[in-house]
Amino acid sequence: MLLHLDASARRSSFSREVGDTVAAAWRKANPESAYVHRDLTLDPPPPIGEAWTELCDYVLEHQITDPGRYAEAVRTPEQAKAWALVKPLLDELVAADAVLIAAPMYNFSVPAVLKAWIDQVTFPRMSLAGTKFVVAYARGGAYGPGKPREPFDHHERYLRDFFAGHFAVEDAVFVGSEMVNALIDPALAGRRDEHEESRAAALAAAARIGSAL
Numbered sequence: 663m664l665l666h667l668d669a670s671a672r673r674s675s676f677s678r679e680v681g682d683t684v685a686a687a688w689r690k691a692n693p694e695s696a697y698v699h700r701d702l703t704l705d706p707p708p709p710i711g712e713a714w715t716e717l718c719d720y721v722l723e724h725q726i727t728d729p730g731r732y733a734e735a736v737r738t739p740e741q742a743k744a745w746a747l748v749k750p751l752l753d754e755l756v757a758a759d760a761v762l763i764a765a766p767m768y769n770f771s772v773p774a775v776l777k778a779w780i781d782q783v784t785f786p787r788m789s790l791a792g793t794k795f796v797v798a799y800a801r802g803g804a805y806g807p808g809k810p811r812e813p814f815d816h817h818e819r820y821l822r823d824f825f826a827g828h829f830a831v832e833d834a835v836f837v838g839s840e841m842v843n844a845l846i847d848p849a850l851a852g853r854r855d856e857h858e859e860s861r862a863a864a865l866a867a868a869a870r871i872g873s874a875l
């Protein structure tokens with residue numbers, strides 16, 4: 663099963679374009695497999711509350727590592743409410759063979775809806791080793807190796823550290839368009855070619871990544 667998450671606040675979006683290209687290629691190559699699409703902006707997960715932290719503490723204290731046993735942590739009506747919210751998100755994550763996350767860079771990091779999803783589904787010492795992760799991104803500027811803004815990238819760097827540190831996934835694939843702001847910001851008009859090149863390369867790579875996933 664492919665789980666495809668969207669996190670851009672806008673419909674006409676470069677991260678959605680790259681993500682949709684990965685998904686279309688994957689669906690063509692895997693016509694028999696299930697495909698689940700969740701638009702985090704249409705149905706945003708709420709920030710975690712106190713009852714969620716109680717579930718998490720119980721799981722840690724009792725050394726529960728199998729998500730199939732997390733429900734044992736539910737002891738109060740508030741915790742049941744928190745668990746009812748987490749369960750469908752977690753079920754589809756755990757069932758996925760591959761997870762595709764389309765995520766713009768917002769303020770050097772990930773959109774709040776994606777961070778809220780991460781906070782809801784992540785429990786101590788869980789492992790998704792073997793699940794493939796692809797991030798389809800878009801950024802207003804350029805953050806590649808050697809670029810002046812490289813140290814400000816808390817988007818790819820954060821997600822790589824998160825996948826490795828919390829999901830035991832070291833080989834996430836990143837593909838995306840940069841310099842999108844050149845289309846809007848008159849001060850960056852001279853860099854539109856850079857954006858077009860980045861976008862074309864991202865779409866070509868996205869199709870390859872989707873068929874090989």
Ligand SMILES: Cc1cc2nc3c(=O)[nH]c(=O)nc-3n(C[C@H](O)[C@H](O)[C@H](O)COP(=O)(O)O)c2cc1C
Pocket residue numbers: 670671672674675676677678765766767768769770771800801802803804842843
């Ligand atoms: C709230 C917000 C914050 C943004 N912050 C940054 C940023 O820190 N760095 C950057 O390069 N671009 C930033 N951008 C530009 C987006 O990354 C760019 O428009 C990208 O294309 C958005 O993805 P989308 O096309 O999938 O919506 C920001 C855009 C928004 C709406």
